[in-house]
Amino acid sequence: xxxxxxxxxxxxxQEGESxxxxxSYTVSGLRGLFWYRQDPGxxxxxxxxxxxxxxxxxxERLKATLxxxxxxxxxxxxxxxxxxxxxxxxxxxxxxxxxxxxxTTLQVKP
Amino acid sequence: xxxxTQTPRNRITKTGKRIMLECSQTKGHDRMYWYRQDPGxxxxxxxxxxxxxxxxxxxxxxxxxxxxQAQAKFSxxxxxxxxxxxxxxxxxxxxxxxxxxxxxxxxxxSIL
Numbered sequence: 001x002x003x004x005x006x007x008x009x010x011x012x013x014q015e016g017e018s019x020x021x022x023x024s025y026t027v028s029g030l031r032g033l034f035w036y037r038q039d040p041g042x043x044x045x046x047x048x049x050x051x052x053x054x055x056x057x058x059x060e061r062l063k064a065t066l067x068x069x070x071x072x073x074x075x076x077x078x079x080x081x082x083x084x085x086x087x088x089x090x091x092x093x094x095x096x097x098x099x100x101x102x103x104t105t106l107q108v109k110p
Numbered sequence: 111x112x113x114x115t116q117t118p119r120n121r122i123t124k125t126g127k128r129i130m131l132e133c134s135q136t137k138g139h140d141r142m143y144w145y146r147q148d149p150g151x152x153x154x155x156x157x158x159x160x161x162x163x164x165x166x167x168x169x170x171x172x173x174x175x176x177x178x179q180a181q182a183k184f185s186x187x188x189x190x191x192x193x194x195x196x197x198x199x200x201x202x203x204x205x206x207x208x209x210x211x212x213x214x215x216x217x218x219x220s221i222l
Contacts, residue, residue, distance in 0.1 A: 004152075031207070031208055032208050034210055034211075036213075041215070041216075042215050042216075043114075043200050043202075043213030043214050043215045043216050044153070044200070044213045045213070046210040046211075046212060049208075049209075049210055051208070087152070087153070089153075091207075091208065094207065095158070095166070095207070096141060096158075096204060096206075096207040096208070096211075097155055097158065097168065098153075098155070098211060100152040100153040100154075101152055102150060102151065102152045103152060
């Protein structure tokens with residue numbers, strides 16, 4: 001069964017304290033791995049797509065990496081405005097369906 | 111204006127009522143999806159559609175139905191609402207299979 005697990009469930013950081021969020025997956029044929037950010041009362045906002053092991057994407061303080069079993073979202077010198085829930089999703093097969101993890105809720109304190 | 115618009119944003123109703131949630135998009139995407147989000151369970155796919163004549167069940171379609179009225183409109187119905195359908199509901203669109211899905215801001219549905 002295809003499965004996506006994110007860890008930790010919650011993470012508290014001080015402003016400037018770098019860390020990483022993990023997304024591990026077991027799927028039969030990965031088509032793509034997607035990272036989203038979700039703010040309270042909002043829908044998920046697309047951040048990155050990764051398609052193959054070894055691929056990396058960067059945007060401001062965020063960097064996403066992918067291996068054959070997991071993806072990491074590295075947050076460098078976070079700011080309070082980076083506080084949000086970060087969702088990981090994988091796509092398998094030909095339908096475009098996404099399987100989501102439960103998310104990691106990040107709080108960055110000033 | 112938002113590219114993916116969901117109405118209503120909030121709804122409180124009673125068990126047994128029929129409810130329709132609506133989604134419209136201005137992105138010109140053919141693919142549209144309905145998800146529900148529950149605490150601790152993440153987002154789960156209810157139904158999806160690749161064009162006006164194509165409707166497919168997701169992993170949790172029981173108790174729900176959908177209608178694709180046009181390329182830009184995709185509605186989700188609960189024929190007889192029950193309390194365990196209380197959740198956040200999201201509509202999403204994508205241009206192609208391997209491309210990211212873009213989400214609306216959701217409908218918070220409470221069934222008493």
